[in-house]
Amino acid sequence: MTKALIVYYSRTNHTHKIAELVAQGVGANVERIFDVQSREGAFGYMRSGREAMLQRPGRIQPVKEDPSQYDLTILGSPVWSWSLSPPMRSYALAQQHKFKRVAFFCTEGGSGGGRLFGQLQTLCGKPPVATLEITEGELKSGEYAGKVREFIRQISGVIASAVPESGHQGL
Ligand SMILES: Cc1cc2nc3c(=O)[nH]c(=O)nc-3n(C[C@H](O)[C@H](O)[C@H](O)COP(=O)(O)O)c2cc1C
Incomplete structure (x- = not known):
């Protein structure tokens, strides 16, 4: 049974x-978050920049997956x-008490990933088992592949070492 969720x-x-790449590599279920109000234009x-700077939550559509059902949630x-x-x-914020273990990834123009990971760690109340930070430059040049592979390797190790709870089939 898959016990990793990407959100x-x-x-x-x-x-x-x-x-998508991480989901393929890890074999995780995927949930995409959608806005209530468009952020186009x-x-x-x-x-968006202002809300983020003020560290305000945004209005999102209801989610389907329950992260408490997963050994690892990758945000x-x-x-x-x-x-x-x-x-x-x-x-x-809404799910913070449901995460068992967490991993984080982000994309960025060039900087800020470390700060973002710190904010997520505070919200989740636990440190990530792995992080991945990809710049737009790396996306354009294709240089991100090695970093993604390493992130998948780290996460796969965590999943493989997960101790199944009694009554479920494990990973
Ligand atoms: C409102 C806004 C603010 C942004 N601020 C930053 C920033 O502080 N640092 C940075 O490196 N990139 C910044 N970016 C660039 C995005 O992080 C980058 O384009 C990212 O890859 C977009 O991911 P997405 O296509 O999944 O939305 C910003 C983009 C937007 C829309």
């Missing part, structure tokens, strides 16, 4: 691309204003 938010599909960009978000995106902040 991610992506406005322009960079984070989506990494989520210049106004959407400015509103992915773009960096906005050197911070966590408001939709992922909202998700992590």
